[in-house]
Amino acid sequence: MTTLNEVYCKFGETAEAAQLLETQLGTMLFALNASAENLFEAKNPERAAEILDGVNGHTLGQLLKRLGKTTDFLDSLESQLVQALGERNRLSHVFYRQHNLRRRSGEGRDIMLKDLEQIHDTLLNAYKAVMLLDGVDLDAIVATSSDAPEQTQSVDLPTRHLPI
Numbered sequence: 001m002t003t004l005n006e007v008y009c010k011f012g013e014t015a016e017a018a019q020l021l022e023t024q025l026g027t028m029l030f031a032l033n034a035s036a037e038n039l040f041e042a043k044n045p046e047r048a049a050e051i052l053d054g055v056n057g058h059t060l061g062q063l064l065k066r067l068g069k070t071t072d073f074l075d076s077l078e079s080q081l082v083q084a085l086g087e088r089n090r091l092s093h094v095f096y097r098q099h100n101l102r103r104r105s106g107e108g109r110d111i112m113l114k115d116l117e118q119i120h121d122t123l124l125n126a127y128k129a130v131m132l133l134d135g136v137d138l139d140a141i142v143a144t145s146s147d148a149p150e151q152t153q154s155v156d157l158p159t160r161h162l163p164i
Contacts, residue, residue: 001106002113010116011095017123018060018088024130025063026055032070060088077129084126087119095119 033051034040058066064081067074074081090098099115102108128138 002109004103004109007103007109007112007116010113010120011091014091014116014120014123017120017127018084018091021084021088021123021127021130022060022063024127024134025060025067026058028073028130028134029058029063029067029070030055032067061085073133074130077126077133080126080129084123087122091116091119 030052033055034048037044037047037051039048039051055063064074064085095115096103099108099112102112131138
């Protein structure tokens with residue numbers, strides 16, 4: 001039987017997948033806008049900060065809409081991204097309301113966990129697809145590092161908050 005803590009943990013992992021997708025799309029929108037204003041060549045930190053603030057204020061749906069108006073880069077992923085947006089909205093706005101009192105029983109929590117796993121898969125697959133369009137194959141990176149773990153380098157990753 002699934003515990004309530006397992007449901008909460010999976011909810012957090014699923015919310016993280018939604019934020020990864022949103023962050024990547026925001027990065028793409030920022031790069032497009034900064035490139036259009038030639039900010040990579042002609043440095044203008046104030047304007048770059050304005051663009052970043054605007055992008056950071058957008059929801060996943062708004063990012064998709066803005067990117068759709070700016071580029072056709074994501075057209076091949078439209079149905080996948082629309083599904084991911086629907087699942088992200090369901091997770092954020094109605095997941096616990098939909099499942100109501102299921103959290104009170106083991107069988108109910110099993111149903112909740114299975115639903116969260118499905119939402120997580122949808123969001124993570126959309127994130128991987130967007131990353132692949134951007135030239136990063138996350139599945140290949142994972143496969144390479146798990147095939148030859150002794151060849152992977154140890155990297156000291158930051159553990160504190162880094163301003164973006």
